[in-house]
Amino acid sequence: MLKKTALNAAHHALNARMVDFGGWEMPVNYGSQIDEHHAVRCDAGMFDVSHMAVVDAQGAGTRDFLRYALANNVDKLQDGGRALYSCMLRENGGVIDDLIVYFINETFFRLIINAATAEKDIAWLEQLRNSHSPHLSLTRRADLSMLAVQGPHAATKLWRAFPSIEKASSLISFSSIFDGDCFVARTGYTGEDGFEVIAPHQTIVDLWQKLLQAQVKPCGLGARDTLRLEAGMALYGQEMDETITPLEAGLAWTVDLKSARDFVGKAVLLTFKPTYRLVGLSLLDSGGVLRAHQIVRSGASYDGEITSGTFSPTLNRSIALARVPVAVADNDIVHVVIRNKTLAARVVKPPFVRHGKIIIDL
Amino acid sequence: MSQIPNDLKYTDSHEWARVEQNGNISVGITDHAQAALGDLVFIELPEVGRALTDKEACAVIESVKAASDIYAPLAGTVVEVNDTVRGAPETINQDAYEAWLFKIKPVDAKAIDGLLDAAAYEAMIGEE
Numbered sequence: 001m002l003k004k005t006a007l008n009a010a011h012h013a014l015n016a017r018m019v020d021f022g023g024w025e026m027p028v029n030y031g032s033q034i035d036e037h038h039a040v041r042c043d044a045g046m047f048d049v050s051h052m053a054v055v056d057a058q059g060a061g062t063r064d065f066l067r068y069a070l071a072n073n074v075d076k077l078q079d080g081g082r083a084l085y086s087c088m089l090r091e092n093g094g095v096i097d098d099l100i101v102y103f104i105n106e107t108f109f110r111l112i113i114n115a116a117t118a119e120k121d122i123a124w125l126e127q128l129r130n131s132h133s134p135h136l137s138l139t140r141r142a143d144l145s146m147l148a149v150q151g152p153h154a155a156t157k158l159w160r161a162f163p164s165i166e167k168a169s170s171l172i173s174f175s176s177i178f179d180g181d182c183f184v185a186r187t188g189y190t191g192e193d194g195f196e197v198i199a200p201h202q203t204i205v206d207l208w209q210k211l212l213q214a215q216v217k218p219c220g221l222g223a224r225d226t227l228r229l230e231a232g233m234a235l236y237g238q239e240m241d242e243t244i245t246p247l248e249a250g251l252a253w254t255v256d257l258k259s260a261r262d263f264v265g266k267a268v269l270l271t272f273k274p275t276y277r278l279v280g281l282s283l284l285d286s287g288g289v290l291r292a293h294q295i296v297r298s299g300a301s302y303d304g305e306i307t308s309g310t311f312s313p314t315l316n317r318s319i320a321l322a323r324v325p326v327a328v329a330d331n332d333i334v335h336v337v338i339r340n341k342t343l344a345a346r347v348v349k350p351p352f353v354r355h356g357k358i359i360i361d362l
Numbered sequence: 363m364s365q366i367p368n369d370l371k372y373t374d375s376h377e378w379a380r381v382e383q384n385g386n387i388s389v390g391i392t393d394h395a396q397a398a399l400g401d402l403v404f405i406e407l408p409e410v411g412r413a414l415t416d417k418e419a420c421a422v423i424e425s426v427k428a429a430s431d432i433y434a435p436l437a438g439t440v441v442e443v444n445d446t447v448r449g450a451p452e453t454i455n456q457d458a459y460e461a462w463l464f465k466i467k468p469v470d471a472k473a474i475d476g477l478l479d480a481a482a483y484e485a486m487i488g489e490e
Contacts (some may be wrong), residue, residue, distance in 0.1 A: 017397070032455070033426055034401040222400060226426060289404055289424045311403040311426045339406075339422065 005050035006145045006201035022116030024051040033222035037313040041356045044151035045219035053118035054141040055111040062109050065133040073256035077103035081176045087246045089265030094242035097121045102176050114236050145204035150194030161210035191231025191354050232350025238308045250278030276323040280350040283318035288338035290320035298334040300325035314353045364394040372483035379435040388462040394487050396458045399425040402451035407443040436473040438466035
C-alpha cells in the first residue's frame with residue numbers, strides 16, 4: 001500500500017500520472033514534463049514534496065549535536081532562519097543522506113531529509129543522539145506537508161496567493177521564517193528563485209488551490225529531476241550513496257575539514273584520496289540520450305560512469321552528471337557507449353543552467 | 363482515457379499496425395504508450411531495406427525519462443521510414459496514430475490477422 005500525501009486527491013483531480021516513488025504515490029507529470037520544466041525556468045511551478053521528511057531537533061545542545069552529526073558545519077548558521085546543505089556520513093565516509101538544516105534558534109533546528117532514506121536516517125540520528133546528547137528530542141513531523149514554489153515569478157505569485165506570509169518576501173536566499181504554524185524558506189532544488197512552504201496539511205491543500213488560481217503550474221517529479229540536473233544538484237541514490245564519499249560526488253564544498261571540530265566520517269575523509277570526481281557532460285553527437293550507468297571512456301586507465309542523465313529541455317540536448325577519473329579535465333572530449341554507438345560528449349563544470357540562463361559552452 | 367481506433371491492429375508491446383492501400387503495413391506506438399513514456403525526444407528507426415522477423419526489436423524511442431525498444435508487429439521488409447517524426451519526436455505525443463514510424467512490406471499479408479483488435483488491446487491495457 002503506497003503512502004499518500006495530503007495533496008493526493010489534488011493530483012488525481014488534475015489527471016496526474018502517478019508513480020511509486022520511495023513508497024509514496026507521487027505525480028511524475030500532469031501532461032508534459034517538458035512544459036512543466038519550462039514553466040519553472042520562465043514563470044512559476046509548484047511541486048508537492050510532502051514525501052520528504054521534516055525532523056525537528058530540539059533541546060539545549062542541539063547545535064553541538066549537529067556539529068558532530070553533519071559533515072558541513074552548522075557553525076556557519078549564525079543568523080536565525082539560515083539554511084545549510086549538508087551530507088550525513090557513516091564513520092567510513094559513505095553518505096547516509098543529504099539534507100537541508102534550518103537554524104531556527106539555539107534549541108531548535110529543522111532537518112529536511114529524503115523520503116526513501118527517512119527511516120534509516122532517523123534510526124541513525126537517534127542512535128547518535130542516545131550516545132552523545134540523550135536530552136535532545138528528534139521529532140518527525142508527519143503532521144506537516146511541504147510545497148515547493150519555484151521560478152522567476154514564484155515570489156510575486158506566492159504573495160498574491162497567500163498574503164498572510166508576505167513578511168517572507170524579504171527573505172534572502174537560503175533563509176527561512178516562521179509565520180504562525182507556517183514555515184517559509186527561500187530554498188529549492190531547481191536552480192531558480194523559489195520557496196518551500198512547510199505547514200499543516202490543510203494549509204498546504206488550500207495554498208495549492210490558491211496557487212492553481214494564480215496560474216502556478218503543477219509540476220511532477222519528472223520536471224523536478226530535469227531541473228535539478230540542469231542546476232547541477234546531486235540526487236541521493238544517483239550521485240552518492242553509502243558507498244561513495246562526498247569528495248567523489250562533487251560535494252567537497254559541503255564538507256568542512258578545516259575547523260577543529262570532530263564529526264562522523266572526518267577521520268576517513270582527512271586521508272581519503274579521490275580516484276573519481278563528479279563532472280557534467282554535454283552530448284555532442286546525436287544518437288541517443290545519456291542515462292545513468294552508461295560507461296564513460298576518456299583515455300584514462302579506468303572508465304567513468306554516468307550517475308544521472310537526461311534530455312535537457314533548456315539546452316535542447318542530452319546532459320549528464322558523471323563520475324570520471326580525476327585525470328579527466330573540464331572541456332575534455334569523452335565517449336559514451338549508447339546501445340551499439342560510441343558518442344562524443346564534452347566535459348563541463350556543473351551547473352548547466354542557473355536562473356533561466358545556460359551557463360556552459362555548448 | 364487513451365485513444366484506441368477501431369480500424370487498427372495492436373501488439374502486446376504497444377505498437378499499432380495499419381494496412382495501407384498497397385498492402386504495406388504502417389507501424390507506430392499507441393496513445394497509451396506515448397502517455398506512459400512521456401515527452402519523446404529521440405527516435406532511432408530501422409534502415410530501409412532491412413528484413414525484420416516477427417517481434418524483432420527494430421527501433422528505439424527515448425523519452426525524457428527512459429529508452430524503449432519498438433518491435434516489428436510482423437515479419438517483413440522495411441520500405442519507408444518517417445523522417446519527419448525522426449526530426450520531431452514530440453509529434454508522437456501530439457497524435458500517436460498520425461505519427462507512423464516505419465512501413466513494412468509483409469512476408470505474409472495474413473499475418474496482421476494474428477494481432478490484437480482494438481477491444482482486445484483495450485482489455486489488455488486495462489489489466490496492466
